[in-house]
Amino acid sequence: MRRDGGNANGAFQLVGRRDILKTAGVGAAVMALGAPAPGRERSGPAAIRGRIKQSIAYWCVEKYWNVEQTCRVAKDLGCHSVELVEPKDWLTLKKYDLICAIHSSHGFDKGMNNPKYQEMCLAKLRESIDACAEYKFPNVITFTGFREDVPDDVGLRNCVTGYKKVIGHAEAKGVNLCLEILNSRVETAMKGHPGYQGDHTEYCMEIIRQVGSPRMKLLFDIYHVQIMDGDIISRIRQYKDYIGHYHTAGNPGRCEIGDRQEINYKPIMEEIVRTGYTGYVGQEFVPTGDPLESFRQALALCDV
Numbered sequence: 001m002r003r004d005g006g007n008a009n010g011a012f013q014l015v016g017r018r019d020i021l022k023t024a025g026v027g028a029a030v031m032a033l034g035a036p037a038p039g040r041e042r043s044g045p046a047a048i049r050g051r052i053k054q055s056i057a058y059w060c061v062e063k064y065w066n067v068e069q070t071c072r073v074a075k076d077l078g079c080h081s082v083e084l085v086e087p088k089d090w091l092t093l094k095k096y097d098l099i100c101a102i103h104s105s106h107g108f109d110k111g112m113n114n115p116k117y118q119e120m121c122l123a124k125l126r127e128s129i130d131a132c133a134e135y136k137f138p139n140v141i142t143f144t145g146f147r148e149d150v151p152d153d154v155g156l157r158n159c160v161t162g163y164k165k166v167i168g169h170a171e172a173k174g175v176n177l178c179l180e181i182l183n184s185r186v187e188t189a190m191k192g193h194p195g196y197q198g199d200h201t202e203y204c205m206e207i208i209r210q211v212g213s214p215r216m217k218l219l220f221d222i223y224h225v226q227i228m229d230g231d232i233i234s235r236i237r238q239y240k241d242y243i244g245h246y247h248t249a250g251n252p253g254r255c256e257i258g259d260r261q262e263i264n265y266k267p268i269m270e271e272i273v274r275t276g277y278t279g280y281v282g283q284e285f286v287p288t289g290d291p292l293e294s295f296r297q298a299l300a301l302c303d304v
Helices: 015-023 026-032 067-077 087-095 115-135 152-164 167-173 201-211 222-228 232-239 265-274 291-302
Strands: 053-057 081-083 139-142 176-180 216-221 243-248 280-283
Touching (some): 053 067, 053 291, 067 081, 067 087, 081 280, 087 115, 115 139, 115 152, 139 243, 152 201, 167 176, 176 201, 176 243, 201 216, 201 232, 216 222, 222 232, 232 265, 280 291
Parallel strands (some): 053 081, 053 280, 139 176, 216 243, 243 280
């Protein structure tokens, strides 16, 4: 959910790395990007079936790779997108035939639930909608904001009023606004958001229903929904017509999505396919080890 396009590692230091990554597969990219130990097989894409269009959330890997490196890895692994990338880097995405499946706007702390932040939110949303429309990217992320002193019922009404001021612009531009549910239980930064008002699926869904536009969607973050509500597959079935984007992560800890955490991702992805969903699934976990191997395993697991 970070939206600043920071680059922790800077540009490539050696021209040779650029050539290696351009001409080789993921196996060579491991060595070029400084990922661990040779001798482990990692050649070829991890996502090959194409029933789930997968994306990498850039903020999760920016301390390892810059945008161009991330694009090369994403392309080699079979992804369709690197998301939450700033517009200044979108030509790099296009260079690798990738998209930004969901673009940032305002922050999750100061959101549409509070009238004193609404004009700022509306301006950022319009700017992001226009940018996505120019590049034909599908989604813009949005948030309720923190409660502060706003009661839940008032916050809901404020969100509906605010989104109705901008949803017509989204409709005209052909871009979705995706309202994200975030958990308010976990106190670790970026693993939870204590005080966030849209912390239950039904609360966010009521806002979406009252806005009443096919361009107002739910960002169904599986990790956050698991913490706050559970019943992941039942909720996917219930709200399938409203879901505009998915995010993954392992619980507890927002870690990798394999068998060291509690969410069973394979049947969840199979259910997403059964619903007829044609959007994107963003891998938004924080790697605890080799990031390349972590994303390779996650993409393969979700490639149902």
